[in-house]
Amino acid sequence: MDKPLAYKLAPNNLKEVIGQTHLIGKDKILTNLVKNKKLFSMILYGKPGIGKTSIANAIVKELGIRHRFLNATINTKKDIDIVIEEAKMYDGIVLIMDEIHRLNKDKQDILLPQLESGLITLIGMTTSNPYHAINPAIRSRCQLFELKELDEEDIIKGLKKAIKSPYLGGIKIDNKSINLIAKLSGNDLRYAYNLLEVAYYSTDDKKVDEEKIRRINSKPVFFADKNGDGHYDVLSGLQKSIRGSDVDAALHYAARLVAEEDLDSLFRRLSVIAYEDIGLANPAIYPRLEAAIAAAERIGLPEARIPIGTIITEMALSPKSNTAHIAFDKALQDIEEGNVGSIPNHIKTDSTTYKYPHDYKGAYVVQQYLPDKLKNKKYYQPKDIGYEKNIKEIYERLEQIKKNS
Numbered sequence: 001m002d003k004p005l006a007y008k009l010a011p012n013n014l015k016e017v018i019g020q021t022h023l024i025g026k027d028k029i030l031t032n033l034v035k036n037k038k039l040f041s042m043i044l045y046g047k048p049g050i051g052k053t054s055i056a057n058a059i060v061k062e063l064g065i066r067h068r069f070l071n072a073t074i075n076t077k078k079d080i081d082i083v084i085e086e087a088k089m090y091d092g093i094v095l096i097m098d099e100i101h102r103l104n105k106d107k108q109d110i111l112l113p114q115l116e117s118g119l120i121t122l123i124g125m126t127t128s129n130p131y132h133a134i135n136p137a138i139r140s141r142c143q144l145f146e147l148k149e150l151d152e153e154d155i156i157k158g159l160k161k162a163i164k165s166p167y168l169g170g171i172k173i174d175n176k177s178i179n180l181i182a183k184l185s186g187n188d189l190r191y192a193y194n195l196l197e198v199a200y201y202s203t204d205d206k207k208v209d210e211e212k213i214r215r216i217n218s219k220p221v222f223f224a225d226k227n228g229d230g231h232y233d234v235l236s237g238l239q240k241s242i243r244g245s246d247v248d249a250a251l252h253y254a255a256r257l258v259a260e261e262d263l264d265s266l267f268r269r270l271s272v273i274a275y276e277d278i279g280l281a282n283p284a285i286y287p288r289l290e291a292a293i294a295a296a297e298r299i300g301l302p303e304a305r306i307p308i309g310t311i312i313t314e315m316a317l318s319p320k321s322n323t324a325h326i327a328f329d330k331a332l333q334d335i336e337e338g339n340v341g342s343i344p345n346h347i348k349t350d351s352t353t354y355k356y357p358h359d360y361k362g363a364y365v366v367q368q369y370l371p372d373k374l375k376n377k378k379y380y381q382p383k384d385i386g387y388e389k390n391i392k393e394i395y396e397r398l399e400q401i402k403k404n405s
Helices: 029-035 052-063 077-090 105-117 152-164 175-184 189-201 210-216 229-243 247-259 263-281 285-299 305-317 323-336 388-404
Strands: 042-045 067-071 093-098 120-126 143-146
Touching: 029 052, 042 052, 052 093, 052 120, 067 077, 077 093, 077 105, 077 120, 105 120, 152 175, 152 189, 175 189, 175 210, 189 210, 229 247, 229 263, 229 305, 247 263, 247 305, 263 285, 263 305, 263 323, 263 388, 285 305
Parallel strands: 042 120, 042 143, 067 093, 093 120
Antiparallel strands: none
16 A cells, blocks of 8 residues: 555655754754764654654664654554564664553553663653653653644645655645645644645646645644643633633634534533632623523534624623632631631530521621631632622621621
């Protein structure tokens, strides 16, 4: 079977790698390692299609080092044993391992002593954050290098390289079509190569134009990674944008989740934001959010975007307050640290001295509710914003009555 275009265009040295100039530019760390003919175990991490495999292959090709390629998910302990035996025969080997974060304990136990002794030099690759996803024992034996997302210019550079290669002979394509592929690729160079190759072979005249490209794919690709860091980065971007009152950014990150049709994650996070970030400044947002969620679920996509866009706009531009949950966190901290104390006798179940507030003017009477150990504790610090202004006025009036009693 013919190899895909992305495989055929794999770089033979670091100079041919597109992007990642912070690692492979002039006098950068990986460039200097290769120049000095010295290699250490490392983990390359970042989004798909940005050059992890290209860099790993370029390093071993440029150094002329014996190497083997495994996948932590697919390959077995026996496959690792074979690599170890080969390493013993040749006094060392480089093991390039994709999806290194999926390396289970049995495989780690086999590999770790070989990394420790230097018999195997590991180049691991992952789309996950290695600080969270990779076993500390493996991580501590490796240098970690983050690959940056490619930009549109990088993708265009790669596409022009492909067009000039011998693998797309006689191709006819204009700059508008190249730019469209780059835009649709979602900064994934591998995807851009694949789209270009499909477009080329789907014609009978080797002419690739915008119409043909859009017939193959009209929607941009983006890295969703529902179970990994990419997914949580989108949710984090959404929450921080609403918290920061940036309505345009909030709509952007929500649109990513809607495009992915992940409404459950969107609704869960919006519910958190309503209480954590808007809070008492605008308590009317809670029923409004619930109504918007119910409407979106009832009408379904694509119309669900209408109530979703409306409520997110309102949430982003709403006054914000985190005082209530911060106050509760302080109360929880006291409990966790053992700052508890006994409940005052007059508010215990069998008390005969409890003053019933409803029997007093304004349904309020001064009496101690907190334990003696915490009787002067103030968890809640109101803000002078939105609806909370009203709560603050009541709070301060009651505090003044306590002082005067």
